[in-house]
Amino acid sequence: MGKTKVSATVMFHEQIASDVYSLYLQVGEMAKEAVPGQFVSIYCKEGSRLLPRPISICEALPDKGQLRVVYRVVGAGTKEFSKLHAGAEVEVMGPLGNGFPLDACEKDKTAVLIGGGIGIPPLLELAKQLPCKTTVVVGYRNADAFLWEELEEAADRVVIASDDGSIGIKGTVLDAMEAEGVTGDCIFSCGPTPMLRGVKQWAFEKQIPAWISMEEKMACGIGACLACVCESKEIDSHSKVKNKRICKDGPVFFAEEVEL
Numbered sequence: 516m517g518k519t520k521v522s523a524t525v526m527f528h529e530q531i532a533s534d535v536y537s538l539y540l541q542v543g544e545m546a547k548e549a550v551p552g553q554f555v556s557i558y559c560k561e562g563s564r565l566l567p568r569p570i571s572i573c574e575a576l577p578d579k580g581q582l583r584v585v586y587r588v589v590g591a592g593t594k595e596f597s598k599l600h601a602g603a604e605v606e607v608m609g610p611l612g613n614g615f616p617l618d619a620c621e622k623d624k625t626a627v628l629i630g631g632g633i634g635i636p637p638l639l640e641l642a643k644q645l646p647c648k649t650t651v652v653v654g655y656r657n658a659d660a661f662l663w664e665e666l667e668e669a670a671d672r673v674v675i676a677s678d679d680g681s682i683g684i685k686g687t688v689l690d691a692m693e694a695e696g697v698t699g700d701c702i703f704s705c706g707p708t709p710m711l712r713g714v715k716q717w718a719f720e721k722q723i724p725a726w727i728s729m730e731e732k733m734a735c736g737i738g739a740c741l742a743c744v745c746e747s748k749e750i751d752s753h754s755k756v757k758n759k760r761i762c763k764d765g766p767v768f769f770a771e772e773v774e775l
């Protein structure tokens with residue numbers, strides 16, 4: 516799988532929730548290589564912020580040579596991205612990371628895709644590409660929700676949860692799954708660590724294989740800062756310790772492989 520750095524053109528950019536933006540980038544061939552769950556690193560123009568920002572791929576549009584990313588403004592780098600207008604050029608490296616295993620769930624089975632907050636965007640391309648039936652469960656803080664309408668188009672079923680109950684079922688994604696009797700044959704999940712921990716435990720109890728994307732813990736995204744190291748069950752053959760770099764070895768892991 517390739518890893519290229521290109522000068523990408525901003526095709527379309529809009530705010531879709533408070534602090535959440537949807538950005539379409541013309542990236543050429545890179546769009547053909549992208550697998551759901553992979554990410555790209557986007558470089559800031561500002562010289563003092565040299566490390567790129569890793570952002571997950573929300574949609575791949577290979578026919579148009581475009582990738583769509585949906586990101587939340589969390590610091591100076593993403594604040595700078597939020598000001599990009601159509602026609603602007605940005606340096607983009609990718610696709611990076613491993614992505615979700617699309618063949619993990621057979622055609623007549625059901626995959627449950629569970630996302631929280633800014634872990635939701637990669638589930639859109641995943642729901643589009645999985646060959647099996649899909650139930651998507653998404654959790655938001657409140658009604659300031661995004662992407663759920665597009666997920667309803669892409670998936671067979673969508674269940675929504677929110678912390679304050681202003682959209683969907685009040686509670687966590689697991690509360691909503693319980694209330695709606697959601698189950699399946701395999702699980703794919705992306706979101707904040709406490710949510711992933713709950714999903715891993717739930718999957719373990721139900722004996723359902725689960726893959727989780729730990730992209731939330733990434734910083735530089737290019738293996739340079741070691742901020743993303745997580746503890747793994749097995750000793751890594753390269754570093755000889757029980758460590759994995761999320762940006763290099765992940766961000767998607769079989770849930771039982773990693774400690775959360």
Ligand code: FES
Pocket residue numbers: 732733734735736737738739740741742743744760761762763
């Ligand atoms: Fe910097 Fe992985 S995010 S090394």
